[in-house]
Amino acid sequence: MSELLRRILFLPDAASSLAPRVDRLHFFIIVTTFIVGAGIGLTGLIFLVRYRRGRAEALAPVMTAPAWLEAAFAGVPLAFFLLWGALGFQDYIWARTPPREALDVYVTGKQWMWKFAYPGGPGMVGVLHVPTGTPVRLLLTSRDVIHSFYVPAFRVKMDALPGRYTEIWFEAVRPGRYRVLCAEYCGLDHSRMRAEVVALEPGAFETWRARQRSEPTWASGEGEEESLLGPLAAEGRVVAAKQGCLQCHTLDGTPHIGPTWLGLYGREEPLASGGSVRADVAYLTESMMDPLAKVVAGYAPVMPSFHGRLSAAEVGALIEFIKSLQPERPEPPPVQEPDYGPLPR
C-alpha cells in the first residue's frame, strides 16, 4: 500500500530511517486531502446540477448556519491540523536530535560544492561515504552564502550557514548512491551544486576509510593549480576540454561518469573485473585507446575509444596534464574548519 502510494506520488526510494516516518504522515495528509477535496468537488458539481438557476426555486431560501455548524467548520479541520502538527513535530524532534553514538561528519558548503570531513580524516569533495545502519550526524557550515544540504531519498534537509554550525542526522538503511542537492538558492551554479552520498556496509566503509586515511584524495583550491601547470600540461588541459574528456572526468576529486583525474596518476585503481592496476603512463594511454580493456570498478563501460582522434602529441599532453593533477597534501580536516565548533553534547 505505502509502496504504491510512494510511486503514485513520485517519491524517491525511502532510504533512511526517517524516510518511512515522513512518508507515513505525508500519505495520511494527502489521502485526507484528496478525500475531502473530492468531496468538495462533487458537492460543487451536484449543487451546479441541482440548484442551477431555472431548475431551482427562483427565490432561494433564507438561511444562516446554526452555531453548532459554525463551530464544526472550525473544530473539525482544527482537530486534523493539530493531529498532523503533533505527529510531525514528534518526528521532527527525532530528526533533529542526533543519537549520542552517531558518527560525526563536518559538511562545508561553498559556491558551488560540498566538502565532507571526518574528524581525524579523511576528507572528500562531492562524495560523502557513510556506513549503513549507523546514525550519522552532520555538522554543517558554509564558507560563503547560505546553502542547504538535501538528500531526497533520506527526506533530510538542513541549511548550511556561514559563521555557525547547524546539525541534522540520518541513518541510511541500505547501501547505494543517493543524490545530494543544494536546496537554498546560492547563485550562478546553484542548480549544479550536486554531490552524492555513498552508503556502504559498515565493513566496506571501514575498509574504505582505512584506505583513504593512508592515501587521501582530499582536494582543495581548484583555482590554484592553473598557474602551476607547465606548458605541456596546459596544452593537455585544452585538449581535454576540446575532446570532451571533462564531460565525464572531473578535476576536483568528484567521481562523475568516469573517475576523477585528481590524484589519478599513480593511484591503484580497483578493476571491475577484479584485481587492480596502477595508473601509470601505459595504463592511461591504453584507457584512451581501448577504454573497455580495463574498466574501473563502480563505473559503467561507457567511454568511447579515442583511437584515431588523438595525435601522439595530444596523448602526451593529456598525460602530462593528468600527472599535474596531484592533490596537495591534505591538511587534516579540523584545520579546514573555523576554530569555533559546535557545542559538545
Next chain:
Amino acid sequence: MAPSHAEGAPRGPSYLNAEQGLWSWLTTHDHKRIGVMFLAVLLLMFLLGGVFAMALRVELLTPGDTVMGRLAYNRAFTVHGVVMVWLFLIPSIPTSFGNFLLPLMLGARDVAFPRLNLASFYLYVLGATMTLWGVFQGGVDTGWTFYTPYSTATGRDLLPVLVGVFVVGFSTILTGINFITTVHTMRAPGITWMKVPLFVWALYGTSIIQVLATPVLGMVLALVALERVVGAGLFDPGRGGDPLLYQHLFWFYSHPAVYIMILPGMGVISETVCAFSRKQPFSYRVIVWSTVGISFVGFLTWGHHMFVSGQSTFGAGAFSLLSMLVAIFTAMKIFTWLGTLYRGSLWVTTPFTYVLGFIFLLFFGGMSGVAVAVTSADLHWHDTYFVVAHFHFIMVGASLMAFLAALHYWFPKMSGRRYPEGMGIGTAVLIIFGFIATFLPQFLLGNMGMPRRYADYPDAFQPLHVASTAGASLLGFGFLFVAIYLGWSLRHGRAAGRNPWGSEGYEWRSDSPPPEFNFHAPPVFPRPPHDYGRPSAEGEVDHAA
C-alpha cells in the same frame, strides 16, 4: 430569469466623461479613475511577469541550457518574482477594485483622503519604475526574497531595487491608511459594522496588515541597503552579524503579506458567491471574524518558512502550531461559501465559473500550506517545487482567479459594457484546466526532490517539467483570450444597464458606470448588503432625496 434592466437612462455624465483628456485623468482625485489607472498599470505588470514566466517554463523544458544560460535564468526568475509579487499581486485587488468600489460600497463620495490616494498612485508608479529599471540595469539575480548574505555579497547592483520596493511599500501603507479611515468615517447612515459588505471587510483586514507589516519590510530593505553601502555588518557573521536575522524580519512582513495577497480575493468571492447563488452568506459573522482572525494571527506564523534554517526545535514547533491556527480561518471560509451555494439559485456566468475554480483551488492550496507547516514533512518539502506549487495554487489558483472574477463581475460597473458571456465562461474553464495542468506536476516534482530556482536539473525530472510547460501554454492562451475579448468589449460590448447581474451589492445602486460623485443624492441603505432572501428591492430606496 433575466436580470432586471428596468432602470431609466443614466442621469448626466459618468465618471468616464465628466471631464475629458489625459490631463484630467493624471490629475484626478476621483477614486474611480485612480482605480482604473491602477488597473491599467497592474495589467501591464501582469503581462511583463507573465512573459518571464513563459520564458522560465520554456527553459525548463530540458535539463541543461534550453534557451538561456544559468545566469539569464537566475535573472529571469528574479524579474518574474519581483514583478508578480511586489508590483502585481500585493497591490492588485485593493488598489484597483478596492479603490473603485470601497466608497461606492459605503455610500461615500470618495475615499477619506482623495489627494493622498493620487499620491499613492504616483508613489507606486515611481517605485515600480525604479524597481524595474533596477532589476534590468543591475541584472539582479537574488530572487524576490533578497536573502542575505547572497544579496549583500552579490556583485550586482541591488540598490535601486531595494529603494524601488521600499517606495512601493509606502504607496501600500498610504492606501491602507486611506482605506481604514474611509471605513471608519465614511459609512453612509445605516451601514453599521455588521452591515458592511464583505468585500469591504476584506479590504479592511488587508489594510490593517498593510499598515502594521509594511514598515517592517521597509526596515529590512533599508538594513540590506546599509549593509551594502556602508558595510554595516548586520548580516555578516564575520563581523558579529547574523544572516538569519534577515529571514526573521523578511518573513515577519512576508507571511502577513501572503494574506495581503489573498484576503482581498476572499472578499471578492464572498461578494460574488452571494450574487450568483442569490442567497445571503451562509454565515456573515464567520466570514467577518475569520477575516479579522487572519489579519492578526497571520503575524505569528513567520517561522514556518525557516524550519530547516537552524532555528530552535522549540521555535519550529511553536510556529507550526500557530500556522495550524491560521489555516482554520481559511477552512471556515471555504465551508461557508459552500453553505452559501447550498439550495441557492446558481447562475453560471464567467465570474461564477472563477468562483468555483477559486474555492476548489484554494482548498488544495490551503491544504498544501498545512502540509508544509507540518515540521517533519517540511524537512523534505522545504524549498522544493512542492512549495512552488503550494504558493502558486494560492497566488494564481486563488488570488488570480479572484482577480479575474472581480474583473468580469465589475467590468460592467466600471465600463458600462458587457462582454460576450459564452466566451468568458469557455475561457475561464480553459484557464482553470491550464492552471491545474501547470501546477499539479509541480507538486510531484517537489515530492521527487526537485529544488526550486534550478536552471538545470537531473534528467529524471524532465517528464513532469514538460507537462508543466504544456499546461502553462494553455494558461497563456487563456489570458490572451481574456485580453482580446475584454479589449474588444470596451469599445463594442453591449451597454450593460445599471445592474446587469441583478446584484444586491450597494455598489450597484449607482449608475454603471457611476457618475463623478458616485450617487446623485446621498444614498441610504436600510437593508443588509447581501440580502437576497426577498424579491429584489431594486430601486426601492435608491436615493433618499
